[in-house]
Amino acid sequence: MPSYLLPTSNGVDWSCEQPPSYDVPNSRQILRICVNLKYLIDKVVPILYDEKLIMCDHSRILNLHVITLAKEACGGKKDDPKSLHKYQSVVIFSLLKVCSWNWELAASELHNAELYYLRASAAQQLCKLIIEQDETRDAQFLFIQMLCQRYVINENDEDSVAQNALELAMDMHCTTVIGSSGYQRCLKWLWRGWIVQNKYDSKSYVICDSVSSSKFTSHFHPDRLKTPMYQNIITIIFSFVFLVLYTIVVNGKDSQEVQGIDFLEGVFYFFMLGSIFDEISKCYHVGWSYLGFWNSFNDTMYFIISTSMILRVISVSPIQTRYPAEYWDKISYRILSCAAPMVWTRLLLYLESSRFVGALLVVLKHMMQESIVFFFLLLLIVLGFMQGFIGLDSSDGNREITWPTISNLLRTVLGAGSFDMFDDFAPPFASILYYSYSFVVSVILLNILIALYSTAYDKVIDNSVDEYMALMAQKTLRYIRAPDDDVYVPPLNLVEVCLSPFLHFMPRKMAKRVSTFVLTILYFPMLFVVAVKEVREAKRVCYNRMKKQEDDANESDVAWDLTDGYVDDADGWIPRGNTSGIAATQKKNKRTLKLQKEAELSDPDFRVKPDWFKSVKCSVQPVDNGFRSGIGWESYDLYREITKQREESDKQTEMIQTLTKMVKDLSIRLDSQEK
Structure with a gap:
């Protein structure tokens, strides 16, 4: 395309579908790499700088030379790409x-906490710079080896649990790393299923080999259900079904007598057991890192419904208890009714893909975490005043209003306390004590709670974009972090539990075929929709690879790039041919470039002179040069002049050395001729 037209998109070659295999450093080698990097960061950040000088993208402190040193700190043979890849793949993790x-040093050495926090921020920013640099050089190596490969480090003579950089950054809540373009792009590939778990090793990841395939059968397979996006859709559908079943069950009690468990109630309990089993399974495989605020929310709801379910089973069983069956039946429905707010609120967890809902959930999460401080203070104060009132009540040898007093203290927290009951109780001590309690709770503690909520809100809103990306990272990894060869979305995971004893005694290949057949039957409608969708996407991927661009290029059509975008409509819902969309896209691009060229050449005086582009380059601040050298723009002219003089001096020195050598050789020849 002529240079005077608008720029076109460009990228790297993704012709290789399977990543090359690399060796993994052992735990002691990773420890040495971490020590080297800590030494580098300690030297680069020896004192407190302004954080903005470090966290900017073209920092003079974390410059290109520091990035190079960080990679060299990993070791490896310089002229051996395989050796370099082996050790540099662990740089983000390290x-x-x-x-x-x-962070640990900042917590233990408070006098230097700010410096240690700054160094921690520098380590995160260095991660971000390396990720964004390698994304343009070798994105496939970045995704598979640097971010998705699990590593083990030896700390205090103990090997840690295998973990990859994606999971570690999410667990540490490193929003700087999570917000980098390479990290988010890797998550996007995982979310779409373009990066999948290795079928030979479920703990490692590979590039999906069917991304560019236009065959329907390549995408109509239960393994595609491992894709987080499809799991999320199925989970949302099942969540709405769960809500409908809950509404029917909780409002279906129309008799004082004990009714048997009908079909819909049994299905509701089936959903419940499947969700509980899924939580236990993921917690077992992932560990404590899986537990979070919203997991606790779900687990509380499951506990309430499980308690109701147990009492309901007791009411219809022949078991003889102290109370009649009608009593347990009534208590069961009352407990089940208390779970209604949580059942409805739970839907928000599956709508967090929306940025507004996601930010709202993050704010709520931080507010609830900040409430822990308030409730801890409240508990101590309530216990103190409660003991005082109990002492006043028992001072005459009798305890008469202990429980009414305790109830009144708890109601005061909600603003419903009463002063009347203390008028005739141990005057004037009880009144003084209660007035003091009301002042502390209503004036001091509640204002502290408001301040904590305000702080949490400001903290999230000021960093809402990074917090939302962190939330989406957690959502994506939640579906794939627990390795599973066959994905049965709850409550259908109970089907897998029932099949497991039979599959265990079958040959491995036969067991896989049976499991695949069962999954195909269970998810047939979803698999058909997935296959149609992915076949259409495969056409665009083929077009991108033909143009030597990234697989996720040309997904949108922007005004400033005349050759981006893809004509999806030409393929139809079911593509009619292998080249229909590609031909339509090339035809569209050719026509667009022709019209643009004709419009620009219609007036000979319209074209901008080539000198204008040179003037633009000379007019802008030398940010890239300062990033390479570590010198600010205000000193760069002097630095450039010194560099030129140094280069000229080196050339003159080299010429003198060359002439000296020639004179010596000539004198040696003359001496030999004279002899």
Whole structure:
């Protein structure tokens, strides 16, 4: 395309569908890499700088030379790409470990806490710069080896649990790393199922080999259900079904007598058991890192419904208890009714893909975490005043209004306390004590709670974009972090539990075929929709690879790039041919470029002179040069002049050395001729 037209998109070659295999450093080698990187960061950030000088994208402190040193700190043979890849693949993981070490130092050495926090921020920013640099050089190596590969580090003579950089950054809540373009792009590939778990090793990841396939059968397979996006859709559908079943069950009691468990109530309990089993399974495989605020929310709801379910089973069973069956039946429905707010609120967890709902959930999460401080203070104060009132009540040898007093203290927290009951109770001590309690709770503690909520809100809103990306990272990894060869979305995971004893005694290949057949039957409608969708996407991927661009290029059509975008409509819902969309896209681009060229050449005086582009380059601040050298723009002219003089001096020195050598050789020849 002529240079005077608008720029076109460009990218890297993704012709290789399977990543090359690399060796993984052992735990002791990773420890040495972490120590080297900590030494580098300690020297680069020896004192307190302004954080903006470090966290900007073209920092003079974390410049290109520091990035190079960070990679060299990993070791490896310089002229051997395989050796370099082996050790440099762990650089992101190691920098995150260095960040965690600095956080630990900040917690233990408070006098230098600000410096350690700054070094931790520098480690995160260095991660971001390396990720964004390698994204343009070798994105496939970045995604598979640097971010998705799990590594083990030896700390205090103990090997840690295998973890990759994606999971570690999310667990540490490193929003700087999570917000980098390469990290988010890797998550996007995982979300779409373009990066999948290795079928030979469920703990490692590979590029999906069917991304560019236009065959319907390549995408109509239960393995595609491992894709987080499809799991999320199925989970949302089942959540609405769960809500409908809950509404029917909780409002279906129309008799004082004990009714048997009907079909819909049984299905509701089936959903419940499947969700509980899924939570236990993921917690077992992932560990404590899986537990979070919203997991606790779900688990509380499951506990309430499970309690109701147990009492309901007791009411219809022949078991003889102290109370009649009608009593347990009534208590069961009352407990089940208390779970209604949580059942409806739970739907928000599956709508967090929306940025507004996601930010709202993050704010609520931080507010609830900040409430822990308030409730801790409240508990101590309530216990103190409660003991005082109990002492006043028992001072005459009798305890008469202990429980009414305790109830009144708890109601005061909600603003419903009463002063009347203390008028005739141990005057004037009880009144003085209660007035003091009301002042502390209503004036001091409640204002502290408001201040904590305000702080949490400001903290999230000021960093809402990074917090939302962190939330989406957690959502994506939640579906794939627990390795599973066959994905049965709850409550259908109970089907897998029932099949497991039979599959265990079958040959491995036969067991896989049976499981695949069962999954195909269970998810047939979803698999058909997925296959149609992915076949259409495969056409665009083929077009991108033909143009030597990234697989996720040309997904949108922007005004400033005349050759981006893809004509999806030409393929139809079911593509009619292998080249229909590609031909339509090339035809569209050719026509667009022709019209643009004709419009620009219609007036000979319209074209901008080539000198204008040179003037623009000379007019802008030398940010890239300062990033490479570490020198600010205000000193760069002097630096450039010194560099030129140094280069000229080196050339003159080289010429003198060359002439000296020639004179010596000539004198040696003359001496030999004279002899």
